[in-house]
Amino acid sequence: MEEYKVIALENGLTAICGIDKATLDLDKTLDCGQCFRWKKQDNLTWRGVVKDKIYSIGRTELNGEDCLLTDATVEDWNNTLYDYFDLGTDYSSLSVPESDKFAQQAQKFGRGIRILKQDNWEALVSFIISQRNNIPKIKGTIERLCFKYGDPIYQYNSKGEPSPHIYYSFPSADTISKLDIEDLDGIGLGYRDEYIIMAAKAVTNKWIDLEELEKETMTGNLAVLKLTGLRGVGPKVANCVALFGLHKLSMFPIDVWIQRIIDIHYNGNIDVEAYGKLAGLMQQYMFYYIKYKDKINV
């Protein structure tokens, strides 16, 4: 990773200079379907919740240099957001075979996407919800779930004034494990409501240990195997949880879009191993490419 500077500005904001758009593209990263709770506030600012704290982040020009601008403190950046955006991983080490033209195109188109290090429980619930759902509805359902069972998060500026934006934490497994099915009516979970409650009970009763699955010594394949023991968690959801929630970067979730790519461009059979330890990054490049290449003017 190249050198970059973290600068505490006088207005309480923090600038991060030296991380260009090819390294971290906020629009691509936060709107590529890996996360569901970030919202774009205006043309260049995103607002979201990381570790139960609200952050705004965008890009701006500072002394002629393109920098990230955030209301995070320097400590927040160093201790939380740097890892959340996976900036310690060198994405140039992604292996893309010379002959694999489609993968090269997808990589070029998706440059700047980062695989977020999301909360494992939130990722598990989010991707259980994602099955047989479209992305706008997934976002709406999660928002209603947080509004009803999460805790309000207030944000205060440097003068101690509360921000008008109220966000809600993602409800804990403990909270959801105590609910009855009817308590989830009106949220829009559909038939997945019982899956969510059972997953919450599995976590709180330690039938499954997400912290253990997140350890670096745990392989992605074993994590997927354990996750699929949960009701409502099949191979695709388990791979998404492993990639986006447990940060197993070699995992390669195959959904309808990726399957379509495999059928059309890889004659029905793709060699995931060829992409190496960052295969999950290539998966996300491909997903983003197939879904957005016709919608975005490059």
Place this chain on the structure above:
DNA sequence: TACCAGGTTAGCG
């Protein structure tokens, strides 16, 4: 208004 969505499950043969 119908149709569809970052799948999973159970029940066949």
Place this chain on the structure above:
DNA sequence: CGCTAACATGGT
């Protein structure tokens, strides 16, 4: 194994 119907419901 492989194939298929059923699944709830908000967004477009």
